[in-house]
Amino acid sequence: MPEGDTVLQTAERLRAALADRTLTRFDLRVPRFATADLTGRVVLDVVPRGKHILIRVEGGLTLHSHLRMDGAWRVHAAGERWRGGPAHQIRAVLANEWHTAVGYRLPVLELLRTRDEEQAVGHLGPDLLGPDWDPERALRNLLADPGRPLGEALLDQRNLAGIGNIYKAELCFLARVTPWLPAGELPAPVAARLVTTAGQLLEANCARPVRTTTTTRTVPHGRGPRERLWVYGRAGRPCLRCGTPVRVADQGTRPTYWCPRCQSGPTG
Template sequence: MPEGDTVHLTAKRLRAALSGHLLLRGELRHPQLVEHDLAGRTVLDVRSVGKHLFTRFDDGRSLHSHLRLDGSWHLYRPGMPWQRPAHQARAVLETAERTAVGFLLHDLELLPTAEESRLVGHLGPDLLDPAWSDDHTAEALRRFTARGASELGLVLLEQRVMAGVGNLYKNEVCFLLGLSPWTLARDVPDPAAAVTLARDLLLRNADRPEQSTTGELARGRQHWVYDRGGQRCRRCGTRIRTAKQGDDVHARMTWWCPTCQPGPSPTRESGNRTR
């Protein structure tokens, strides 16, 4: 599932292409929305909230989309061939100069702009909220510490704690904190550092497609542990280990260095934590 910075960048690009422009074509190919035609509407704004996107129109409605695992928005010049099959398109928003196509958008809803909170009001503070303040930090910290009996990696992924962290940043935050992802939240020495680090990493990559946590953009040098199973740790040389964290459909592959990140770890056989 895309990280919050990917969704933020998608919103930024859609806003630049569509905001203030009249839609000449506004097709919604979702089964529940096929009767709606947005042609003639003007796009007012495109906003991201965590991993959610809202495209706002001048009739007081918003189009909500969530990319999930395989969704994406592409931008084209009118008449350009699409890079994905037309049958995968769920939304087509076209102005005189640009065409935005939403592919494989499983979650798509048209709702009053005033009711956007119905879909995102349960989320924790958005780490990329341009109005981020000390109050946002305090609220994220309160929600984090309230999950004391949960594992750090799972708390970082919990959008109700703070919105925007995906599996990439979960792994990298745990490494940079020097903590096993299976450390209980109540055992994290400095929870505020976890919140600050998560926001800093997202901000660092918010305006570019490349996601680097090491400060390097070269291929293969961008991450500390994420997607580096079996490779040597960049700091100590220990081989990076992998295991799944979470249950059932919520299980996510996890990478960590057992030397740089001491603490609880799973057994390969059961997945249970051992000390």
């Protein structure tokens, strides 16, 4: 599942290509909305909300999409060959005189009234990259169920919106605890610092072509191109901090990574 920084970058590309321009093509390849046609209307804005993307169109309508595990939006210049997957995976095509945006494998795609956007995203907690970001509220949400494993609480978008499996593993490493530690057992200063670091990491990576957690304002360690993440995807390889082999195990339906020496707490 894409992280919040990836979703924001996608929304920015869509906004640059579509906003303030009139649609010359609007094609939704999902049964419920297959007959919808907004051709001739102006795209007003493209807004990321956690891991959701809201494309607002003239006339009070919003195209809501969520990438989930492997969905993607690709932006092409007019007349350019589309790249992103075979034609049968295309779920949406939005075009204007200059650009075409093509949505592939979008598991969530719906057209709704702009005034009803909260029905799609109102359940989300504070957005780490949004104007509603509120670290104190996010911290309260995260600790509301003290017995819940920290990794699960971080992934719950109702607590704070934008963290995916990569940042979950990296944040737990930086906090020096395992993802299975009950959230309520985090010392208060560590919990507060974790939330702050989460915002800093996502913000720092919004402008990077390749996600990096080992070089930030809070972690000033220059690393090589194969050492951009502390533990995620590094099973069996040496921990960048202590050299102990990184371990991997499933937490729920997703793999999680941790260093058995640097991180304390229960393990999966």
